[in-house]
Amino acid sequence: MTVLRGELTIRQSRALIRTFKQMKDFIIENQYFIGSKELVQIAIQTNKNTNDIAKINDKISTLATKEDLKKAI
Incomplete structure (x- = not known):
């Protein structure tokens, strides 16, 4: 996330x-x-959060790529 620049990326990082x-x-x-038992629940939730963050990163990367393409054109 820190490689990309933009308001959404900054808010997400923070x-x-x-x-x-x-x-x-x-x-x-x-x-x-x-x-x-609680540690297992924390681990499960952390894994879910990691997957959610990865999906958000993919969306941000896609948006950044589209913006880069628009700038290049």
């Missing part, structure tokens, strides 16, 4: 950084209360 920081802080603050 949101992603905030989300990961919140997740990290939550896990650190509650590490003694989190059992193996």
